[in-house]
Amino acid sequence: MNQVICTVDVVLLTLKDETLKVALLKREREPFKGVAALPGGYIHPNEDMDAQDAALRVLNAKTGIEAPYLEQLATFSGPARDPRGWSVSIAYYALVPYHIIEKAGHPDVKLVSVDRPLVLPFDHKAIVETAVARLRGKSQYSSLPCYLAGDTFTLPQLQRIYESLMGEPLNKVSFRRKMTEMDMLKPIEGQMEAAGAHRPAQLYRLKPEFRHQLQLLARGL
């Protein structure tokens, strides 16, 4: 039996004020006790069904948050990333609408803009950067950004989420055509949202089959 430390880490991403933020948590024990880091922990072979199960357990235990969407990011490994020894971290990223984090209200969870220079222990900076690049890349051809919206949203709200992630304005007509092509949204009958000076906008939600399963575009946005 080889001695490799097996952990999971979770990059929890959310949009607040149209800024992409990552959730950091003060570490409760050594190494790096008291330092803000990604929520993470050991795999528990006696209770985890797989690494994803471990990631969901650790996230919930440490932040009180149930992530509606979580996906494996990559595995980071080596002798130097953790002072305790040769270690593997199976990293996941979770997309969580801001209101869920607010409602969980964990006092030690800090949201930090991913575009500010981050100083993090272990190789957590590289893990966050990998997650942000993956999210931004996949936003160009999938339903991934929808998981940052609330339960219901208007098309202009969804377009702003895509634009925040992609960092550029999108053409409204072409954006709507792509959303229609993905066929993942369901209008909520009779529900409209007042939109200031504009006429009220139709509210949508994700079709049930796409709440945990990504939808892809054959060609990008």
Next chain:
Amino acid sequence: MNQVICTVDVVLLTLKDETLKVALLKREREPFKGVAALPGGYIHPNEDMDAQDAALRVLNAKTGIEAPYLEQLATFSGPARDPRGWSVSIAYYALVPYHIIEKAGHPDVKLVSVDRPLVLPFDHKAIVETAVARLRGKSQYSSLPCYLAGDTFTLPQLQRIYESLMGEPLNKVSFRRKMTEMDMLKPIEGQMEAAGAHRPAQLYRLKPEFRHQLQLLARGL
């Protein structure tokens, strides 16, 4: 310290006779001794710099092959995938031109078409399927298929490789435009390949900076 078995597995893919094949190797020891499976093994904390290093070491030790291109695929984990206990396999996929496998000439390496029904131990079938889906998906918008070509190739040869992976004929003009857009090929001065009844075709190779680093298309093929 939690007791998790940490291994790496390698899905070595090659094209032979325009058919995508995976390399299998008879297992030398229990569990599943004598059964054809993916080349894999334990991480060796005393010699591996990271999991990718372990994958390259295991592949070379077991098959004699040095993979020119190897990429992390995903990590598979859980209590049931390996009879020895709760285990993690950090899986990689390697793309290797057929002539390299032929030259290594390992007597126990068997190449099997990925489109035939595979019966494999552990969760190796799921690992192979994930690798094939990743390769076919990425072929649509990257230089990935080039790693299945030899050192030098003509554009018609490269197009046939893309077509074999994507399973559909591609338009020659648009294929060439996309290859130009990726700007990763370098014509070899004065080198042409005779092409039967056709006029000789220019030979190309990958520019050095793309030999181990993927090039992406902004929009797919």
